[in-house]
Amino acid sequence: MRRTTSHFLWLIAPAALMVGIFFLYPLCFSLYSAVTLDSGELTLAHLNKAFELYSKDIIFTILIVLICVAILAVLSITIAGIITLSPFRTLSKTLGFLYRLPLFIPFIVTAQMMRTFLAKNGLMNNTFIASGLLTPMETVSFLGWSGIIITFVWKQLAFSTLLIAGAMAALDDSQIRAARNLGASRWRILLQIILPQIAPTIGVAMVLSTVTIMSVLSVPLMIGTGTPTMMTADMAFRINSYGDYHVANALGLVSYSICAVLAWFYLRQNLKEKGAQS
């Protein structure tokens, strides 16, 4: 059997080459550039400089990621839980349609919407004024760290809920029914029966969201207010203003390391599932 399928490897070759040349090579190049001088000697100078100049932004980025991921986890589990467990079919159907709305809306469009929506004279503040909650003088602009969090959560919620709701839908229905028959409340079913079984999926959804948040350049540029800002904006600044690839790549190395811990979990989970099947 092996002989008949090994010639299929030729069919993968173009795709593998593309990923190799245009993804793996630049990736390795960035790692190399982060820890070497122009002459090729190993050095920690770039990393030191990156920490010296941008340690505030690194902490800011980590905090943004953690807050976003926490809000995302709570909201997507709530939405997916209502969809799976709600006794009201129409409500869960409406919710099922509603939450997916931002799924394919690009980040740049989300950023533009939020840039005007969250501004001092945006629709959000205007609604508060019209409903008498605030006076025009009390309004504040949400552009800045809170705006960045709102934008990321608004956009990523659809994706993480889709994954989590999918995992919940794939669970064996009879367990939930058995628990209900034994008198468990819906909250208890969600917390003690569903969540432990879909924990890996929640992990994967959060890791993918982290990687996305750490890759998006448009949101910090358009919603952020200068300092402190996210590492992506710093890297772009380093390149566009100084052409300083070393420090930019050193920052890249830091962002890889933040994701690597999480990505390891994600890949291992995939490997386990794939390994069990093939």
Add this chain to the structure above:
Amino acid sequence: MIHSPIHLLTKRFNKRYFQANFWLQCLFILLLALVLFGPILNLLIWTIAERWYFPHALPTQWGLKYWHQVFNPYSDVSGSLFNSVFIAVLTVIVCLLVSVPAGYALSKQTLPLRVFWMLLFLLPQAFPNLTVYINIARIFYDFGLNGTFLGVIIVHSVHGLMFSIWISVAAFSTTDPMLERASRNLGAGPFYTFFHIVLPQAAPGIIASAIFVFLESLDEFTGTFFVGSPNISTLPLLLYTASMEGNYQIASITALILLVPSVLFMVIITKFMRPDMLSKLGK
């Protein structure tokens, strides 16, 4: 059955509890709807606002002035729109050419190192890609690919490849291997069998992956920002520039042009992509 007072009481309590739950969930959905539609509504207002400043709650002057400006044949928008669609179409072609054979091969469970290959194509999604784009731009600079269509198409294709390969694998996995074997046994060649028996069965999934890659390319910002600019302007780059210059009307109209295909595709794909189906993706 005898209804004791206590029984009736718990029943009434349960009903009230049930109703409270209903209204609570309604409230949650209403709030979510407000949060989701608020920014979109704000965008729509900006596209037809000619003058809107603090502290006015709504624009002081409405009109389609900026729409005329945008759809003027000499405006930047029509040029960027053309660039965006041109790049997206070519990206789809490149991705399909590469991922259809790869997806077909990877759908064979007996393929050597199958897990390794699948993970290789997952990799671009497991790293923050900004750093990679920076370095691609640097490498492309040496080859004169910066600011060319070819460079941008390559960057978009690598980004789209993961989606197109994973969706094609799922599409080819649903084909019936018996039909393929029957066709070969009846004397058809491998190419004839692939194009007449296997490919038609996988076509819906492949079309879905093509739409996906098209949208991803249309919306791509970061890669184009480093590799394409300033020579090549796509809609996302134009949106960014307009927004940073404070030209919110132009930015909002551009955003709306990008928003429409995204939401349309979401509505179409909801019919095909149920969450329980999605959990089977990549197996």
